[in-house]
Amino acid sequence: MLTIALASVLSLGDVLAAGSAAPALSVEKFMQGEAVSVFEPGKVYVLEFWATWCGPCIRTMPHLSKLQKDHPELTVIGVAGFERAPDAAAMEQKVREFLDGRGKDVGFRIALDTDGSMAQDWMNAAKRRTIPTSMVVGKDGKVAFVGSPNAELDTAILAALGKDAADPAAKAPGAKEPASKSPGTKPVDGVWKRGDSAKQPSEALEPGTTEEVTSEPTDEKGESTSESTSSSSSTSTVKGVTVTQTVTETVRVEVRNGTKTTTKRRTVTRSDVPKP
Numbered sequence: 001m002l003t004i005a006l007a008s009v010l011s012l013g014d015v016l017a018a019g020s021a022a023p024a025l026s027v028e029k030f031m032q033g034e035a036v037s038v039f040e041p042g043k044v045y046v047l048e049f050w051a052t053w054c055g056p057c058i059r060t061m062p063h064l065s066k067l068q069k070d071h072p073e074l075t076v077i078g079v080a081g082f083e084r085a086p087d088a089a090a091m092e093q094k095v096r097e098f099l100d101g102r103g104k105d106v107g108f109r110i111a112l113d114t115d116g117s118m119a120q121d122w123m124n125a126a127k128r129r130t131i132p133t134s135m136v137v138g139k140d141g142k143v144a145f146v147g148s149p150n151a152e153l154d155t156a157i158l159a160a161l162g163k164d165a166a167d168p169a170a171k172a173p174g175a176k177e178p179a180s181k182s183p184g185t186k187p188v189d190g191v192w193k194r195g196d197s198a199k200q201p202s203e204a205l206e207p208g209t210t211e212e213v214t215s216e217p218t219d220e221k222g223e224s225t226s227e228s229t230s231s232s233s234s235t236s237t238v239k240g241v242t243v244t245q246t247v248t249e250t251v252r253v254e255v256r257n258g259t260k261t262t263t264k265r266r267t268v269t270r271s272d273v274p275k276p
Contacts, residue, residue: 016125018144022137023121026113027079028088031095033109036075044160045075045137048108048149049123051082052098053236055245056268057132060149065107067154071161078106079122081113082131082241088114119241129241136160218260227252245269 016023022039030036039045048064050057061078068076083091091114099110113119122128122135126146134153136145138160145156158164233246245268252263 014125015127016122016143017146018142020143022141022143023125025077026115026117026121027077027111028114029092029112031080031092031110031112032099032103032106033077036077036109036111039137039141041141042139043075044073044139044144044157045077046153046157047118047122047135047137048076048078049082049118049128049131049133049135050078050080051084051131052080052094053084054082054131055247058102060132061102061106064149065105067157068108071157074157074161076108078108078110079113079118080110081116081119084236088112124240131241216260217258218255220255220260222255223257224255225252 014020025036025039036045046064046067048057048060050060052058064076064078068074080091080095083094085091085094092112095110095112099106123133126133126135128146132149134145134147134149135143136153136156138144139162144160145153147153227250229248229250231246231248233244235242235244248267248269250263250265250267252265254261254263
């Protein structure tokens, strides 16, 4: 049984939020990248709470890697503390297997929270019950952002680094320029995504939704449209964090003017499940 104490910087009943003093960094070990033991004054840190079984967490990794690459003065730490494993050794093995297979896609530090102290002092203290969750620690050692790894995170990082978002040189990585309508492109929730050719690699949409559009010649005559949708749900609870995840996949096939266009859209929604 794990015995976990509340962070000393928080009084009982307080909620970790923007403006709070950052709790200690209490990971057991770093699986990837140079180890960090304390938050140094004058530096900005991003903590990303994730798990190897969390699809949305994995889909945010390329964006976090780009943030780390484009802002070398930033320190991004992925905290793996919610693995479905019976003990610390099994947790470490799961993360190691993930990094052995996908490590080349993870361009930031990865740390282990096997005793649950980070989950307690950060996630539970912030009343966060879903992953992925991102938190930014500013130069003053205070929490600057708590939320999902989306555009708001990018804005918070720029602010913490003291960069002007209006300056093109400081533009948040992943922010998209207005796109003109061209063959093979489609708007999704106000965000444009390029098509499938090797010269136009797929780009991640907002966390939770991805779309892939492919076009190819076809011998089918006339015009037709077909669409199919499937959905599945799963619920899991690890160290007090409950995640209900619903995955909806829609495939739409349009045949027109000798061209078949296939649009595959995958949407992941997550919600908290009240504890009994």
